[in-house]
Amino acid sequence: MRQDHAYCVNLVRERDKEGYLCGLLTTSPRAYFALKALNAEIAAIKDSHRSQQRSEGTLLALQMRFQWWMDAIDQVIYGDADHNSYSHSPIIRSLKHAHHEYGFTRRFLERLIESRRADLDVVQYSTMDDLIQYTEDSVSAMLYLSLETLGVRDDAADEVAYHAGVGIGLVTAIRSIPYNLRVHENLSVPSDVLRTESSRQRDDLILSLLAEEDSPIAPLTEQQKQLWQDAVQEMVAVASWHLSKAQQLQIQVPRNARVAFLPVVPSMLYLSQLQGPANYNVFDPTLNDPSQRRLKLLLLLSRTWLTGRAIVIDTLRKATVKPIEAAGQQSRNYCLYYFAFTMKYAALVALLAGSASAFAPAQQSSRAATSLQAEKSKALPFLNRPKLLDGSMAGDNGFDPLGLSEVNAVGIDLYWLRxxxxxxxxxxxxAAAGFIWVEAFGPAPGCEMASDKNQITAFWQFWDAQPQYIAFSLIFIGLLEMIGGIATTSGRESGQRAPGDFGLDPLKIKGDKAKFEKYQLQEIKNGRLAMWAAAGQILQGCTTGEGAIGNLF
Structure with a gap:
């Protein structure tokens, strides 16, 4: 089972990086990753061939792939066939094990596959209602199953999952517009929302959007631009309404089960960027740029996981969409209410950006297989080695399950992190040595007023008696940080300075390469241990009121 789980985790990490990140925070990871791996496999079927290149034989082959998954679920998971060809799939084996533990509702799994199969022939949905039905059958069904892995089965929670799933699905449809246009030459915007007067007008709009890859909006006529902007704004409005409704109803979901709705966070972040800096331009390259999203999503997911609350934050502004008139139809006016998960503590998780759904670009199976066979991490042999952690740095064993080494935003990269x-x-x-030294031998000369054995209490004693010393220390620390920042920036740009190197080498250790590398490794190992030790000393001091030595006894 461990190998099957590792296979599912790596598959999700390759194809659905945002889903992978959310899975790291769930309390039932084996079942979660089994479901996500199934979703990734069936979502990849439609994208395995371009729409324009599908012959009748190709379409039949794709239909057979869907039928294979349906039969596998029928015979292995809900049947007694344990030793047929279907049970050779690690995904099916993982699903069977998860089903034995949680008892998945059969219709949700079947609806998940059937909705993807029905979507195989869809070039453009006729109405918004049709698209919403598809998002419920695919995305909401995944949320229903995720709730079951957390022990939640009730109508109130399912109602939240319905609205959240529809909202996520509509946002993913918006996110996939550039991909579908480029690869399949079709639009994931329903016909009644796009409101072109004829199929020829629709085709002209697509050709205009394809005319200039770098700036698809530029070649459009004024009429086409207005039609396009109105369509995007209306899709954003409907998605936002459903997400807002889920936010209002989330109080009905048990707190421990709200982790199932973590996938809402990337969708809300995208909406905030689309409405804000991108100004509803779905072709803006920054919208899906991992370096522009990772850090903010890291913080949002962190607070969500810790607080279990979804509230409106300043970065997601409220707005309204002007009524959009359609010929012969009633005017529509959807209000955009945005909500997103906020954070209370930072630096718990990092984003490996991406998205997964029927609309999202899927990698070819051969490419995924190659990636899954990549070199494994020494620290976590069930995960692939991060590409930037090649063992060249002291203490590097490929430990980076959260993808921090791939962060490259607002001046933060691997060099900065090191x-x-x-x-x-x-x-x-x-600090760790200083806590023990002062407790054992007393305060330094001039600091006699800080007499308590607990260094946290001693600090506040010193603060009350000599606040000017604390102020001077803060100024001195600020100067040191400024010098360090200059060294870091110049060293990163020039490539001639190793992280942490300030040229201090009184013992001339650098002259002996083997000895220098040995001391580098010792420094990083002892430093990592000391960070845990110092944190433990501070936490114990705040909890017990005793010093580090006192807490030992």
Whole structure:
């Protein structure tokens, strides 16, 4: 079972990176990743061939692939066939094990596959209602199953899952517009929303959008631009209404089960960027740029996981969409209410950006198989080694399950992270030793007023007696940080300075390469241990009121 689970985790990590990140925070990861792996496999079927290149034989082959998954679920998961060809799939084996533990509702799994199969022939949905029905059958069904893995089966929670799933599905449809246009030459915008007067007008709009790849909006006529912007705004409005409704009803869901709705967070972040900086331009390259999304999504997911609350935040502004008139139809006016999960503590998870659904681009199976056979991490052999952690840095064993090494936003990259780690290692080693030294031998000369054995209490004693010393220390620390920041920036740009290297080498260790590398490894290992030690000393001091030595006894 461990190998099957590792296969599912790696598959989801390759094809649905946002889903992978959410899975790291769930309390039932084996069942979650089994379901996500199934979803990734069936979502990839439609994208395995371009719409324009599908012959009748190709379409039949794709239909047979869907039927294979349906038969596998019927015979292995809900039947007694344990040793046929279907049971050779690690995904099916993982699903069977999860079903034995949680008892998945059969119609949700079948609806998930059938909706993808029905979508195989769809070039453009006729109405918004048709698209909403598809998103419920696919995305909401996944949320229903996710709730079951958390022990929640009631109508109130399912209502929240329905609205959240529809909202996520509509946002994914918007996100996939550039991909569908480029690869399949069709639009994931319903006909009644696009409101072109004829199929020829629709085809002209597609050709105009395809005319200039870098700036698809530029070649459009004024009439086409207005039609296009109105359609995008209306889809955003409907998606936002459903997400807002889910937010209002989330109080009905048990707190421990709200982790099932973490996939809402990436959708809300996308909506905020689309409405804000992108100004409803779905072709803006920054919308799906991982370097522009990772850090903010990291913080939003962190607070969501810790608080279990979904509330409106300032980065997601409220707005309204002007009524959109359709010939012969009643005017529609949807209000955009945005909600997103906020965070209470940072730095718990990092984003490996991406998205997955029927609309999202899927990798070819051969490419995925190659990736899944990539070199494994030494620290976590069930995960692939992060591409930037090649073992060249001291203490690098490929431990990066959250993808922090791939963050590259607002000045933060692997060089910056290594610099920060070394700095905190050195500070933690001095702090851990200093706590014990002062407790054992007393305060330094001039600091006699800080007499308590608990260093947290001693700090506040010193603060009350000599606040000017604390102020001077803060100024001095600020100067050191400024110098360190300049060194980090110049070193990163020039490539001539290793992280943490300030040229201090009084013992001339750098001259002996083997000895230098040995001390580098010792420094990073002891520093990582010291960070845990210092954090433990502070936590114990705040909890018990005793010093580090006192807490040992």
């Amino acid at each position: 610099e920060a780690e070394i700095k905190h290692c050195r500070l933690a080693m001095m």
